Amino acid sequence: MKKILQITLGIVTSVGGFLEIGSVTTAMQAGASFGYQLLWAVLLGTLCLIFLVEMSGRLAAVSKHTIVEATRERFGFPFFFIVLIGMALVSFLVLVAELGGIGLALQILTGVGFPWWAIPVSFVVWVMMWKGTFSLIENGASMLGLVTISFVVAAFKLHPDWGTAAHGLLPTFPDDKKANYWFIAVSILGASISPYLMYFYSSGAIEDEWDETYIPINRIIAGIGMSFGGFLSMAVLIVAALVFHPKGIDVEKFEQASLLMTTALPKWGFTLFALSMLFACFGAALEISLSIAYFFAQGFGWNWSEDLTPSKDARFCLTYTVIIMAAAIPLLFGVDPIKVTIISMALTAVALPLAIAPFLFLMNDPIYLGEHRNGWLSNTVVTIVILLSFVVAIIAIPLEIIGS
Amino acid sequence: MRLKRPLVLAVTLLGACKPPTPEEQMDSIKSWLATSEMVAEGWLRHTNPDKYSRQTLELSHETLVQISTDLLSSLPPAVDSAALDSVLASSRGHIDQMARLIAAKNSPDFRRQLDSLRADEKTVEQLSNGMPKQ
Numbered sequence: 001m002k003k004i005l006q007i008t009l010g011i012v013t014s015v016g017g018f019l020e021i022g023s024v025t026t027a028m029q030a031g032a033s034f035g036y037q038l039l040w041a042v043l044l045g046t047l048c049l050i051f052l053v054e055m056s057g058r059l060a061a062v063s064k065h066t067i068v069e070a071t072r073e074r075f076g077f078p079f080f081f082i083v084l085i086g087m088a089l090v091s092f093l094v095l096v097a098e099l100g101g102i103g104l105a106l107q108i109l110t111g112v113g114f115p116w117w118a119i120p121v122s123f124v125v126w127v128m129m130w131k132g133t134f135s136l137i138e139n140g141a142s143m144l145g146l147v148t149i150s151f152v153v154a155a156f157k158l159h160p161d162w163g164t165a166a167h168g169l170l171p172t173f174p175d176d177k178k179a180n181y182w183f184i185a186v187s188i189l190g191a192s193i194s195p196y197l198m199y200f201y202s203s204g205a206i207e208d209e210w211d212e213t214y215i216p217i218n219r220i221i222a223g224i225g226m227s228f229g230g231f232l233s234m235a236v237l238i239v240a241a242l243v244f245h246p247k248g249i250d251v252e253k254f255e256q257a258s259l260l261m262t263t264a265l266p267k268w269g270f271t272l273f274a275l276s277m278l279f280a281c282f283g284a285a286l287e288i289s290l291s292i293a294y295f296f297a298q299g300f301g302w303n304w305s306e307d308l309t310p311s312k313d314a315r316f317c318l319t320y321t322v323i324i325m326a327a328a329i330p331l332l333f334g335v336d337p338i339k340v341t342i343i344s345m346a347l348t349a350v351a352l353p354l355a356i357a358p359f360l361f362l363m364n365d366p367i368y369l370g371e372h373r374n375g376w377l378s379n380t381v382v383t384i385v386i387l388l389s390f391v392v393a394i395i396a397i398p399l400e401i402i403g404s
Numbered sequence: 405m406r407l408k409r410p411l412v413l414a415v416t417l418l419g420a421c422k423p424p425t426p427e428e429q430m431d432s433i434k435s436w437l438a439t440s441e442m443v444a445e446g447w448l449r450h451t452n453p454d455k456y457s458r459q460t461l462e463l464s465h466e467t468l469v470q471i472s473t474d475l476l477s478s479l480p481p482a483v484d485s486a487a488l489d490s491v492l493a494s495s496r497g498h499i500d501q502m503a504r505l506i507a508a509k510n511s512p513d514f515r516r517q518l519d520s521l522r523a524d525e526k527t528v529e530q531l532s533n534g535m536p537k538q
């Protein structure tokens with residue numbers, strides 16, 4: 001009975017915590033600019049994420065190591081330091097985007113510009129980190145994030161032609177705006193396969209004291225929870241394809257995005273969109289802040305646990321305090337969170353091999369995994385998707401810069 | 405010397421960044437006109453709050469002023485720039501009026517401005533269809 005409850009809670013938190021500003025913005029831009037044509041990118045990203053999250057939990061449950069601890073131990077400090085710099089930079093940009101997302105949601109609800117929200121929002125996130133426990137951050141924020149299910153309701157209410165939508169699950173070449181098409185595809189992959197999620201998940205498994213008996217639970221949570229999460233992203237894309245694409249609206253600003261659900265849900269659509277963004281970004285901001293602090297603390301061998309009092313893991317707490325404060329600065333100066341989001345998602349795709357390649361080595365190392373090492377399927381899927389994302393990112397990003 | 409190569413590469417890349425083409429600018433204009441129409445329809449149906457609607461119409465107006473100026477200075481000769489200038493100025497006027505009418509909660513006048521904006525959108529669409537594809 002306890003395990004069923006754990007599985008249910010795990011699935012619910014995976015669904016509630018899946019969407020964040022990156023996945024919403026990229027899916028919305030894809031739907032607005034290319035209709036259903038980029039659904040395949042969401043599918044591919046979700047599939048890869050299912051494998052990666054399952055692997056993160058399995059590594060923690062079997063080896064009792066987080067990804068960061070195992071990477072540092074197996075590859076040594078110089079290599080780990082390169083990974084640390086790359087991941088910290090990319091995660092920091094994503095944190096700026098998430099805090100900005102909360103600010104933008106509050107802006108459309110109150111009319112007060114997002115730069116004014118930078119300090120209050122960062123303070124609330126910091127207080128949650130300082131006072132909260134791991135389960136409060138993991139479960140509480142994700143429960144609030146369940147409001148994002150309203151995207152699925154909106155998609156069904158618009159009665160899409162499911163047959164036409166299904167064609168989008170197969171990759172096709174665009175007729176025009178080719179550079180933009182591939183740039184958005186890469187951004188979707190970057191938003192779906194966020195490395196911070198893996199670090200958060202493996203650290204969470206250690207915080208929750210998983211052992212080998214959790215392997216089946218981990219598989220179910222990763223498989224079902226992430227699949228439903230991916231379905232939420234697809235719902236965003238479908239709604240944008242039905243609402244914005246026919247009108248020729250390209251989502252450049254958050255003010256345009258706010259209209260996403262007003263056609264399907266005239267009475268509550270506007271508020272539901274704002275609340276969805278508010279809670280989704282809030283949950284993601286907590287998870288990213290925690291992931292960055294985990295990364296530094298586990299890499300440098302400091303005490304770390306969200307369940308310890310700050311006096312017991314002072315350097316861990318100092319790390320997230322500094323990171324959250326620093327992330328508020330660009331927003332104070334009015335840096336557009338949507339632009340930061342798009343850039344950070346594309347850069348995430350470029351940085352993926354740096355995070356995933358050592359992780360794949362670890363997952364095939366008998367010293368850490370014993371008989372629970374990766375099979376050929378997970379190795380193949382993850383390798384193909386990561387290489388694809390990297391190659392497309394290397395080509396599409398310069399083309400997008402040169403093009404506009 | 406070590407720094408020279410990345411610097412040259414960065415400068416070349418920045419130099420290669422070209423401004424948006426007239427076609428892209430026209431798409432952006434149509435996108436913001438459609439956004440204004442959607443916001444206005446939403447305000448009339450009471451699906452968007454007043455403050456958001458007013459601020460978004462003001463943002464549309466501001467953005468359209470900027471893109472229109474850039475577009476009119478780079479239009480290909482095949483396009484009737486006087487007609488485009490006139491219809492864009494008219495559209496911006498309607499959007500500006502609608503933003504003001506929200507404060508006065510004047511729905512009948514607001515509806516009239518929206519109808520005129522829709523007519524302008526059609527004209528912009530026709531002029532845009534006459535633009536040579538790049």
